[in-house]
Amino acid sequence: MTSEIILQAVISGLLMGLIYALIAAGLSLIFGLMEIVNFAHGEHLMLSMFSSFWLWTLLGLDPIFSIPITIAILAVSGILTHYFLIRYILKAKMLVQICATFGLSIFIRSFAQFLWTPDFRNVKDPILSGRIEIGNIFIGQPQLYASLICLVAFFLLYLFVNKTETGLALQATAQDRQAAEILGIPSDKMFALGWAIGLGCVAVAGVMLSNYFFIFPDVGVNFALFAFVVVALGGFGSIIGCLYAGIIIGLVESVGGLLIDPSFKLLYVFALYLAVVIWKPQGMFGRY
Numbered sequence: 001m002t003s004e005i006i007l008q009a010v011i012s013g014l015l016m017g018l019i020y021a022l023i024a025a026g027l028s029l030i031f032g033l034m035e036i037v038n039f040a041h042g043e044h045l046m047l048s049m050f051s052s053f054w055l056w057t058l059l060g061l062d063p064i065f066s067i068p069i070t071i072a073i074l075a076v077s078g079i080l081t082h083y084f085l086i087r088y089i090l091k092a093k094m095l096v097q098i099c100a101t102f103g104l105s106i107f108i109r110s111f112a113q114f115l116w117t118p119d120f121r122n123v124k125d126p127i128l129s130g131r132i133e134i135g136n137i138f139i140g141q142p143q144l145y146a147s148l149i150c151l152v153a154f155f156l157l158y159l160f161v162n163k164t165e166t167g168l169a170l171q172a173t174a175q176d177r178q179a180a181e182i183l184g185i186p187s188d189k190m191f192a193l194g195w196a197i198g199l200g201c202v203a204v205a206g207v208m209l210s211n212y213f214f215i216f217p218d219v220g221v222n223f224a225l226f227a228f229v230v231v232a233l234g235g236f237g238s239i240i241g242c243l244y245a246g247i248i249i250g251l252v253e254s255v256g257g258l259l260i261d262p263s264f265k266l267l268y269v270f271a272l273y274l275a276v277v278i279w280k281p282q283g284m285f286g287r288y
Helices: 003-034 041-059 067-084 094-116 141-163 165-175 177-182 187-209 220-234 239-259 262-279
Strands: 131-134 137-140
Touching (some): 003 041, 003 137, 003 141, 041 067, 067 187, 141 187, 165 177, 165 187
Antiparallel strands (some): 131 137
């Protein structure tokens, strides 16, 4: 095994890790704000990929240009999810909350299979295609630009949450809802905004993944599993923790699969997850 092969695996893991980080950031934001786990997160990713596909199929709009539209669609979906489901289970027991979001995931996936069948689809000849060669190292342009755009979106999210008044209001609501309401911060609107932003993050990742991933109703399942592992490793409620954890998970998946056995790469990821849960349940930067 040459150093070029190992370097290739490291680069692939790093690029994939940045996408995991953005997907997990949306999940972590929702949990940190409301302490509700969105088990339909993977299905929302799937919807964003189908949105990108149908905009390309029906309107000829390349995925890179469909990002704003897909963000708007998923943001509206997040707001509707909050007002028609989540607001009614905020004070319910955790088991009720889990069943509600898990039921939502099953409904979305089943409805997608009914509408679009389980067939695999893909965007043909997107603008982002081809690869970059650096010596014996090959980097796919769709993977490279997807990772860079996800990284930019991640830092825009971080700046919004930490440097704007609305972002600080979100943090205040997450820390103490009643105190925030006394200060005039409408918690219900903050929760709806949190869902809109969280699913907006998923929208960016989904659109970029549609450039080189097959699109089908179950596509979000594995990404959701990785997102949960990333959030657990980085810490529930920590956005910056998702960045570090996403990169770590991407590297473990890629390099572990290369050095040992590719068929067991998921085993390495979940073994790391179990180790973190046992050693440090709150994660690297978690508040819970």
